[in-house]
Amino acid sequence: MRSGRRFRVCLLRACMIWTCLVWASLARAEATLPTVVSTNLCADLLALQLTAPAQLLSVSRKSQDPTLSPLAAQALQFSANDSSAEEIIALKPDIVLASKRWQSRHQSALFARHGMRLVVVSFPLTWEEIFDTTRTVADALQRRAVAEELIANVEQRLAALQQQRRPFQVLYLRPNGGSAGHHTYVDTVLASVGAINHATATGHVGWGRFPLEKLLVQPPDVFLLGDFARDAAYARNTYARHPQLQQLLAQTPHAQLNGNHWGCGNWQLIEAAEAIAAQLDALPPVHTRSEVQL
Numbered sequence: 001m002r003s004g005r006r007f008r009v010c011l012l013r014a015c016m017i018w019t020c021l022v023w024a025s026l027a028r029a030e031a032t033l034p035t036v037v038s039t040n041l042c043a044d045l046l047a048l049q050l051t052a053p054a055q056l057l058s059v060s061r062k063s064q065d066p067t068l069s070p071l072a073a074q075a076l077q078f079s080a081n082d083s084s085a086e087e088i089i090a091l092k093p094d095i096v097l098a099s100k101r102w103q104s105r106h107q108s109a110l111f112a113r114h115g116m117r118l119v120v121v122s123f124p125l126t127w128e129e130i131f132d133t134t135r136t137v138a139d140a141l142q143r144r145a146v147a148e149e150l151i152a153n154v155e156q157r158l159a160a161l162q163q164q165r166r167p168f169q170v171l172y173l174r175p176n177g178g179s180a181g182h183h184t185y186v187d188t189v190l191a192s193v194g195a196i197n198h199a200t201a202t203g204h205v206g207w208g209r210f211p212l213e214k215l216l217v218q219p220p221d222v223f224l225l226g227d228f229a230r231d232a233a234y235a236r237n238t239y240a241r242h243p244q245l246q247q248l249l250a251q252t253p254h255a256q257l258n259g260n261h262w263g264c265g266n267w268q269l270i271e272a273a274e275a276i277a278a279q280l281d282a283l284p285p286v287h288t289r290s291e292v293q294l
Contacts, residue, residue, distance in 0.1 A: 034094035039083040042264035043097035043121040050143045057091050070260050124265045154270045166280045171198035171220035175240035179210040185265040193277040223254035255279035
C-alpha cells in the first residue's frame, strides 16, 4: 500500500514539474515574439486573433466599442490608443499595424528611427485577398500557424455555405441609399452564399448610392438592410423615409444585418455570410427576377 501511495505521489510531482516546464517554455517563446501596437479597427481584429497575449501592447480605442467591434470584450483587456505617433513611440513596440494613411515616407522613417517596423494592413475585397492579408500580418507577428488554423476554419465554413444555391437578387441598402456593387467585399459575401448582388447585376461598380428612381423600376428579390431602423432617424437619410421606398420595403422580403461583422474586409465576413444565408433560407418561397425573366 505504501509503495503504491509513494508511486502516486511521485507521479503527481512529475506531472507538476512537467506542467511547470511546459508553461516556462511557452513563456520564453512568447517573450521572443515581436511586440505590436494596432492603430485602427480592422487591424485590431487581426491583432486580437493572431497575437499571443504578451505580444499585444495596445489596440485602437474604436475596437473597445461594442457597437463597432465584434471583439470589444477581448479588446478591453488591452490599453487603448488614439493612433497618435507620440503614444505609439512611447509604447516602444517592435511592430505597428496601420492603415494606408500611415504609409507616408515621414511616418515610416519616424518609426524606423525608433526601431519600429510599420506593417500596412490592406483593405481586401475577396476571400483570397483576405487570406493573403491574414498571412502577411501573421508572418510579421511570427504567428503563421495561428493564421493557417483561422483560414482553414473559414474555408470549411465557406464550403458548407456553398453547398446550397440561393438564387435571389439581393440588394444591400443603407438608409442614405448607399449600396455596393462589383469589386466590393459585399459582392464577395453575397456570391459566397450563392446569391446575386442586385447592384452588380444592374451595372454598379464599387460603393455608391443606388438611385431611388432606378430602384423603383428595378427592385430586387430581397433587400439586405444595414442597421436601417436605427440609422433612419438621422435627418440626412430622407432616402430611407421616402414613401415609395417604404411601400416597396413593405412588400419585398428582406434580411437584416445589425451586427458588427461587416465593417472590415477580413475573415470575420464569414459571420456576416452565415447570418445572411440563414435569413435567406428562412424566407418563404418567392419568384426571383430570374424566374420572371424566364
